[in-house]
Amino acid sequence: SQQGEEDPQALSIQEGENATMNCSYKTSINNLQWYRQNSGRGLVHLILIRSNEREKHSGRLRVTLDTSKKSSSLLITASRAADTASYFCATVRADRGSTLGRLYFGRGTQLTVWP
Amino acid sequence: DAGVIQSPRHEVTEMGQEVTLRCKPISGHDYLFWYRQTMMRGLELLIYFNNNVPIDDSGMPEDRFSAKMPNASFSTLKIQPSEPRDSAVYFCASSPGLAGDKEQYFGPGTRLTVT
Numbered sequence: 001s002q003q004g005e006e007d008p009q010a011l012s013i014q015e016g017e018n019a020t021m022n023c024s025y026k027t028s029i030n031n032l033q034w035y036r037q038n039s040g041r042g043l044v045h046l047i048l049i050r051s052n053e054r055e056k057h058s059g060r061l062r063v064t065l066d067t068s069k070k071s072s073s074l075l076i077t078a079s080r081a082a083d084t085a086s087y088f089c090a091t092v093r094a095d096r097g098s099t100l101g102r103l104y105f106g107r108g109t110q111l112t113v114w115p
Numbered sequence: 116d117a118g119v120i121q122s123p124r125h126e127v128t129e130m131g132q133e134v135t136l137r138c139k140p141i142s143g144h145d146y147l148f149w150y151r152q153t154m155m156r157g158l159e160l161l162i163y164f165n166n167n168v169p170i171d172d173s174g175m176p177e178d179r180f181s182a183k184m185p186n187a188s189f190s191t192l193k194i195q196p197s198e199p200r201d202s203a204v205y206f207c208a209s210s211p212g213l214a215g216d217k218e219q220y221f222g223p224g225t226r227l228t229v230t
Contacts, residue, residue, distance in 0.1 A: 021180030043221045105157065107157045108158075
């Protein structure tokens, strides 16, 4: 079963603009990860944020985590046409009913960046 | 390292035929995951292995699906007999150490079409 829900489902912006994608989840987590998938390719890991962290940066990416609201956001600054892809959040659950080691993926946000 | 290798990249078969998908994980990775991705259901975890042992196969849709990992460098996902609703992209992923704390590395996927 899926854990995360990304919002919006689709986002269309111009090059140079910032793109913000959100992820909400239902249970307590150990960490949350963001992945990117280009059309016709496998997923590629972008960034991992642990439950005791609030913000993390990697190049033009900024991820925030609010465990009280059970939500995360991924910000891509100064977007480029090459950023066009689907973006997924995935959680590692901390509840007893979850299986150690597995990720629970959301349905993804399709980002289109127009040149 | 070549990354996770999957074969074939594309498979077209007729309903009722046996299909075997293959995966070679990244050397040294202890965890191997099989996922299925469709437009309707998104990314679903089918099964995963730790040190060649199946840990969670609750996502395997039915008895027609089986997965094996005879050694640390090879895994197969078999569908017998195949049905049109099995049409999807099947991904293999591997992860080093405790998967819940590490990123997963995805292969390019096998696009399966069952007619």
